[in-house]
Amino acid sequence: MQGYSVRRARTSDVPRIQALVEPLIQEGILLGKDRVVFYEAVQEFRVAEDAEGRLIGCGALHVMWEDLAEVRTLAVSADWLGHGVGHALLDRLEADARELGLSRLFCLTFEVPFFSRHSFVDMGSETVDPAVYAELVRSHDEGVAEFLDLARVKPNTLGNTRMVKRLA
Numbered sequence: 001m002q003g004y005s006v007r008r009a010r011t012s013d014v015p016r017i018q019a020l021v022e023p024l025i026q027e028g029i030l031l032g033k034d035r036v037v038f039y040e041a042v043q044e045f046r047v048a049e050d051a052e053g054r055l056i057g058c059g060a061l062h063v064m065w066e067d068l069a070e071v072r073t074l075a076v077s078a079d080w081l082g083h084g085v086g087h088a089l090l091d092r093l094e095a096d097a098r099e100l101g102l103s104r105l106f107c108l109t110f111e112v113p114f115f116s117r118h119s120f121v122d123m124g125s126e127t128v129d130p131a132v133y134a135e136l137v138r139s140h141d142e143g144v145a146e147f148l149d150l151a152r153v154k155p156n157t158l159g160n161t162r163m164v165k166r167l168a
């Protein structure tokens, strides 16, 4: 394997991000989103590319509240799994989170061992204080609903684990 690098996503990456995540959407690992949603979220994305400029991974950080963001759409292409690309992307997203002043990262995932190795823990029944809950519940964002564990998203979250990491 040659080297790779992680950089901020560009709008021209969106079709390649979609191509990367499409098999994972088909498998029910990631939730499908319309292309317009990827363009709207492009500033949240970091991508990894190989030495030839091929897109080999992506991940996004979506801010939910003053202290809280979600790691989203973290994916690495099949031929690059196990080479540290996921780790590098998550590291970069954590650095972005610190820069934004965040102290908690949420993720909803089947990849519990991977996130556990990066100090995420099962949230169990952890939630937010009632005043913040009352504000968050007004959001139309599916990720916020997943964080709050709302009944309407439970069919989408079956088998996933809600995990959180406190940034030091």
Ligand SMILES: CC(=O)SCCNC(=O)CCNC(=O)[C@H](O)C(C)(C)COP(=O)(O)OP(=O)(O)OC[C@H]1O[C@@H](n2cnc3c(N)ncnc32)[C@H](O)[C@@H]1OP(=O)(O)O
Pocket: 024, 029, 071, 072, 073, 074, 075, 076, 077, 080, 081, 082, 083, 084, 085, 086, 087, 088, 107, 108, 109, 110, 111, 113, 114, 117
């Ligand atoms: C919040 C969300 O987005 S939830 C969705 C999470 N994403 C998914 O479920 C999509 C499907 N999964 C994936 O795309 C990937 O498996 C990811 C993103 C979870 C992990 O990506 P990877 O690039 O394989 O991760 P990375 O390589 O950093 O770590 C995986 C393993 O490779 C090992 N590894 C790390 N660096 C290297 C290296 N340089 N050489 C060899 N192995 C390495 C790690 O130790 C780890 O091994 P372990 O599992 O035995 O502990």
